Structure formats: structure tokens, C-alpha cells
Amino acid sequence: MPSELTADQAAFCRREHPRLVGALVLYLGDAETALDLAQEALARACAAWGRVSRMQAPGAWLHRVAINLAKRHLRRGLLGRRALERHDPSVATWDADVADRLAVRAAVATLPARQRTALVLRYYTDLPVIEVARIMRCRPGTVRALTSQALAQLRGELLHEAVADD
């Protein structure tokens, strides 16, 4: 079935999709929802392609849309219930790597929303501080403070162990 996307749109989707899904997985702690919201954000970018393609940083716009979608999703409370089910100890798939991965996701998921946004956009998506500040509609100094607080909290919970293992 033809995608009905232009070559530019398809290239944009292929380029942004992995980073977008990863950021949403970290933000939400749920890969399935992350994939769905990434698809929705990309669809919005394609629907408004005339405007998006002229932007200086269409990737940053895409992440802002995706984070907003994720926030709305979290507000609806569905994810909370599903996350509880997912972290149920009775779930069988429990090897060490998966356990670490889920622990980091869970720790990120416990961060306050703004700290989580700053951390994911800056350290996972690798957006410059100034771009993160624009997405979060705050000053760069605030982004630095938020990421610093987020890291402190994460270190307290698990990064300490990861660093110690090195």
C-alpha cells in the first residue's frame, strides 16, 4: 500500500522516529504507548507539513508535540494503571538487563513532569539547552536547574549503582 507521504515527509519520519520513540518510552515508561504517540506526532507533522517544513528546527517542534501528547495521555490516567500492571512482580520476563531497563524507566517515570521533560529532551534526545528551553517555554537556566535536580534524584535511586558497577 502506498504511504501517500512525499519523499521529504517519509525521510523526516524515518530520521525522527527512533529518537522520538525512545524519548517517549523514557517519558512514559511504556513502549506500546510511545510508539502510538510517536506515530500521532509524526502524522500531525505531515498534516501541517507546509508549515513544519519551513521551520528552522522541525525536530524540536515534533518533540514538543510528542511531549504534549504524552502529558495529555498521562493526565488521562490510563498509563498509570497500565504501568502498575506492567511492574507487577508476577510478570515472568525478569532477566537482569530487562530489570535494569525497567528500573531506569520507572525511576524516570517518578520524576516530576518538568524534570522528566528536561532530562529526556536534553540527555536522550540530545537537544541543545536553548532548544529545550524553547520547547518547555522557560529560560535555559531553568532547564539546567531542572536537569540537575532530575539527575540528583535519579542518582539517588539508581544511577549510583550503575556508576558503581563501572
Add this chain to the structure above:
Amino acid sequence: MTDDQRVRAVLHDAAGPGCGAPDLAAIARRSRRLRQRRRTAAAGVVASLVLPLLAAAMVWPALQPWTQLGPAHAPGEPVVPIPDPGEAVAAWTPEPGGRLFTPVLVVNVRGEIHAVRALSPHSPLGEMAVGWCRPAQAFVVRHGDVFAPDGSYVDGPPQHGLVTYAVEPASDGHVRIGEARDPLPRGQGDGARLAGRPLALDRCFDADELPPGDAMVLHHWPAEADRVVTPEEAPTARPGPDGWVVFEGFLVHGGGRPTALCAELLSMDPPACPEGSPRPRGDLARPGAEVALVVHGLFRGRPDAPFVAEFTHVATRIVAVDGVGGPPSG
């Protein structure tokens, strides 16, 4: 490895091994749905703004008791468009000699087209202009005269109906106003059938419902409102294309004095206009009854210097009788 690099590595690891290629077909489908939804929403917003305005524009005229006719057709133009059902249009027909014109109302009631002279035969002080009352589907005069759509008498002091005109079909939804016909006496025509029946006249005689200025005729003949002068200016004013001058002021009649017209009263007791004020000709020029009557209103007159001859009330209100009462404020 720096601390920042460690954080990045841990987060990338936590985000998972990757998710494969994006489903471009699904993204395209969602994108198409979004665009459709956006178009629908935009159409909805436009419709929600425009439809109420359209509905109001359609309903509002029907709620008004008086038909806003707009400027009458050119004087002497005997061909006018057929009015919408229940509505009226204004026209002017030439009087014998062709110098002056008479206002005519053409109405469409249940597909029958009637044309009447829009001046009532009754008034102790001259002719009164006739209006078309939509709720009653009848011609009315502020003093209480009521006529059926065919011009025949229904109610009020007049002894006969309105002068009517023959109406002949013309091309393209128009009618031609033909010869004048004598009015029917009381008890004949559709008026005899309507007499005594309840007609929705309330709104047309309710002062609150009247157009501003207490002048339903100005509502019917707005062209006249463009050139209202004072009685003192009337004798020398340049007449309109219909040959008449419209003026606003006081008519002082009776009290053993000659009838006079003026913009400002000299006194109320006894009611009097300043010396040299214009006087109408004819019966009204003679000293009237002992009781003095002061009428404030709009009048149409033939400018026949130095007097205003043969004038017609357009819209009037009796403001004082024998000095009791006073001119309207403002």
C-alpha cells in the same frame, strides 16, 4: 567517560533497543484523517458564525410590524416589482398635470396584487399617510383608520375606502400601475368581510413598536425623510422629485385664529405661532373651532409661495388642546 555521557548511555539503554522503521502507511492515514478533521472543524466554525447571522437576517424583518420599503420607485414610474407574499412596495404615480405625484402602496396578499393611494380620505386636518401593517395584513392610519388589502373600508371614521389603481401584469415579475378608480363606500369589498373580525392591529398601533420618530410613514417613504425642513422654510424649499416638501413642526388650528404652521410656538396659552408663520390654504386657513388644537408632526406640502398649500399629514401627534398640554420635549 564523562558523567553526562554516562547519563546519556543509561537513558539510551533504558529507552530500549529501538523500534524498527516507522509505519509510513499508518502515519499517512492518520495525517489524512487529521486534515479532514481540521477542514470539518473549520467549516463548523464558519457555519457557527455565519448561520446565526443568516437566520437573524431572515427572521428579523418578519418580526417587524412595518414593512421597510426602501426608497420608492422613481416618481412617475408606473412599473414596480411584485412584492413578496404579505409584503408591500412603494411607488409614485403622476397626478393630473404631471407636476406632482401621489404615493401608492402595492401589496401582494395570497397572490392577489392591489395598489392603493397611500393617503387616507379622513382627517379633520387634511389627509393622513397610510402604512401597511404586516401582522394585520391591512392598511392602517395612526388615527385608527383600517382598510382591507383591496383598499375597502374596515374601521375608523372615513366614509369610504382608499382610492385604488388598476394593476396589470408586466414582464419579469413586475406590475404596471394603471388608472385610478373611485374608492368603495363603507360596507363593500373585502373590508365588509373583515369588519368586526379580530385583526392583529395591536403591534401597528402600539407606540413601542413604531419606528423611531413616531413616523411610520417615514418608514414607508424614507426618501422623504432625507429632506425635512421647517414650516417657515417649506414655502420656498426646493421640492423633491415627487413635487412635495416634507416639513416638521407645529400646526395650530382653532381658537378663533387663523391656522398656522411653525417650528417653535410663540406661546401655549393661547396656543400661537409667531406672526408671519406660513398658513395653509383651503378650509384650514379659516379660523377654526373655538377650541385650539396643537398638532406636532411631519407634513407634506406643495410649496406654493408664500403659503404652504394643500398639505398632508405624514405623521402627527396632538400635543395640546385649548392650551392644555405642551409641546413634546426634545
